[in-house]
Amino acid sequence: MKKIEIYTDGSCLNNPGFGGWAYILSYKGHIKEGFGSEANTTNNRMELKALIEALKVLKEPCEISLFTDSELLAKSVNEWIFKWIKTNFKGKKNVDLWQEYIKLSQIHSIKAFWVKAHNGHKENERCDFLARNEALKLQNSME
Incomplete structure (x- = not known):
């Protein structure tokens, strides 16, 4: 099984609000980023959505180390x-x-690790930037 790392983050303005x-998927030095937005959502939905969207990219069973600043997501x-x-x-x-x-994760082995937010963790900071930027772009497009 391929060993990959997934870094995720979700953002929500006003919670609920624009999210x-x-x-970031990392495998042997190869990086793939994905991001998106939704209106009228919550930060917890966006945290989980990031993981789901990352899993959709995988084409075969993997051993996944998930890094998230959401204790809720990690413990869940x-x-x-x-x-x-x-x-x-x-x-x-x-x-x-x-x-x-559940449907997407069944073929994988997933272990989640909590990382402290806004603490200089490079991939977490990047995900935070991308997620917040998507929420802001959606908010600005609706004004």
Whole structure:
């Protein structure tokens, strides 16, 4: 299995509001970036959307190290998702995205790692910039 790193971030202006997401895929020195935006969303949806969009790019099963500044995303991927599946997501938010994540993640081995935001982590800073920029571009286009 290929070992890859995924870095993600989500941004939301006014939460809920205009949101942006971004990811960086890294494999043996090769880098791929992706980003996008949505209106009327939340930061948690954008964090998860970034991961989903990164997984969509992968063409074969991979061993993934996920780096995120969202403790919620890291703990959800590593621990909580398994209980949520058993309880059919009772009382949980963003079920549509979590179900999409489950579908896309089944062929991969994923371990999430939390990184402190705005702490000089190069890839996290880049994702933060891209996600926020997408949210701002969408907001400006709607004014």
